[in-house]
Amino acid sequence: MMLQFESVVATGSAALDSGIRDTALKTLNGATYLYSLTGPGGGVAVWKLVDGAVPQLVDTEYFSGSITFQVGSIGTPVSFGGGNQLVLDIDTANGLVGYDLNADGTVGSLRETGTLTGGGDISALVKLSTGSGDLLMMAHEDTGRIVTYTVNGDGTLTSSGVIVARSDSMQSLSIGADNFVIAADGASNTVSTYRVDGGTAAIAVVDNSEVLTTLGIAAPTAVEVIQAYGKSWVVVAGAESNSLSVMELAADGRLIPTDHVLDSLQTRFESVQDLSVVEVNGHVFVVAGGGDDGITLFAMTPGGQLVHLDSFADTLQSGLQNVESFGVARVGDELQILVASQQDAGLTQLTVDVADLGVVRSGLETVNGTVGNDILSGNILPTTLIGGAGDDILIAGSAATTMTGGSGADIFVMQYGAETTTITDFQAGIDRLDTFDYPLLRTPGQLTFTVTAQGARIEYFNETIFVNSASGGPLTSAQVFGAGFGGPDHIPVDFGDFGGLDPGSSDGVLGDVSINSETANPSLSDAEISFTPNGGATITVRADSNGRFDLNLPSGTFEGEFDVIKTYSTASKDINALDALQVLRISVGLDPTWGPASPENLIAADFNRDGSVNALDALSILQVAVGQPTAVPPGWVFIDSDADLSGITRTDVSYDTGANVVAVDGLIATDMTSILLGNLEAP
Structure with a gap:
């Protein structure tokens, strides 16, 4: 699939064609309109997107009166209070300021709605729909706060929740009864996840800092979300890292990275400024552009990876120097991309033919x-x-x-x-x-x-x-x-994918544990989880600090072997010199101090996993207790809770780890026995 240059369109007015700061799309009565906004002393141009043709200019509106030189850099179409508005960022306003949008896409009256907690200086805005009604969530630039507002029946707004934070790009998703907002702020170099209560509109932070720090997103300039392939996705653009990051948004608000790409000589999203994600007939496309004088097109796979399709570099005719903003919409059998640049006047139209999309x-x-x-x-x-x-x-x-x-x-x-x-x-x-x-x-x-x-x-x-x-x-x-x-x-x-996962070291849970792939599993924190379907390939993933894991299995029923590898956390101090003494007693034919050793005791005592309990096991356990390295590192073993361990003796410690399970539509649930090698506990 290729990016095709079509034309450059302009109004003929320098105030509307030069210095376009934002573009926004809105569909009204089945037609799609693009609104381009310039800064102070400028205005709004309205373009109707037409299948197989250049956009049609349908309206212009110059900023006037008190907003002429107070208008900021964003324009956000939003439906609330029974109408549609193009909301503006007005530095000195007390309320929400925006133009009414008419049914034919044209710009109507300028209005100010109520008085906002943080005033009308808005750097980002999203609408949330809940079971109890609509909410507007706004980032107020002057006060450094993000506030939710309940939309009342008469269209007025009432402040509902507030948090100290900044954002210049926000997008929202609903997963079940929960609303999540992903907010990025380039100045503070942050990407934040918020859960918004559908009843109270209270804002709660979901901590994804570890994931985001690992990705290394610098100066996030745009965030987009989409629900596709049966999952929720977040894509973040980083201007200083020259990057695009794809993450799955889990039902509990966790962000799970699936891809992270950097601009190269073959692509055109260095210093990326804008981003768009669109779905067409079950296919997902990602478009990005910035200071690299061009546009790049990707397909996103069901696994959340970006496949490069095409990059279009600026020409003498196209006008794509330092891309500032763009809008992407499906119009008939094509994707239309309308691009505004920092240096060229007007809007550049690129298209992508999507008439032949398959399955x-x-x-x-x-x-x-x-x-x-x-x-x-x-x-x-x-x-x-x-x-x-x-x-x-x-x-x-x-x-x-x-x-x-x-x-x-x-x-x-x-x-x-x-x-x-x-x-x-x-x-x-x-x-x-x-x-x-x-x-x-x-x-x-x-x-x-x-x-x-x-x-x-x-x-x-x-x-x-x-x-x-x-x-x-x-x-x-x-x-x-x-x-x-x-x-x-x-x-x-x-x-951890380099040469196999390195299972993390953290505390565990001794004894009988129930494991479920849809819940937290304290016994599996930071462990390596593997599943080998009968006749298939082994799938290996790492559990998070709460023991959650997702093997990303396909729908259907698969029998196979489930296993866990987990290393020992020395901070827990669960292995000590007394354990070494108990093993030494067993190695010479004596019982532990509490009585006969259970099969689980014998498994824990065979630290070196050589099939017998001997003095070398006791020595290794003592080395662990005093912080010295051992030839075999300490770790956990997980055994099927129904396994027959009756044949285990001091001289024949023979057992199989793992459990035979049946995965049904991605769900794995099984009962296992968790044993820390070197740690002997009285029954």
């Missing part, structure tokens, strides 16, 4: 596409993907995946940690092999590339790709990758 589909065994542009994904079991006609995106699963793109310009997306992937019909110079998920891979020279009679074999760490040529002959690296990788640089969102 977004994942499945088992064989997944077939259509004659359109499909997104097909592999799975946790061996899968064959058949794109058919169209420009398809085929995404490898964690298990062995065979891909046939068919005709069209196809993109084959690899996944790190997957089993062998085979491409059956690679068309040199037409298709693209995308290996962005491979960590630290920046050039084709890092790959082990072997030419074969049918195409090529490509290896990276433990990853193997067989690329068979559509023409049946050998393929060179230049035929597969051209001059090098295109698209942005992808930064890992979980550095």
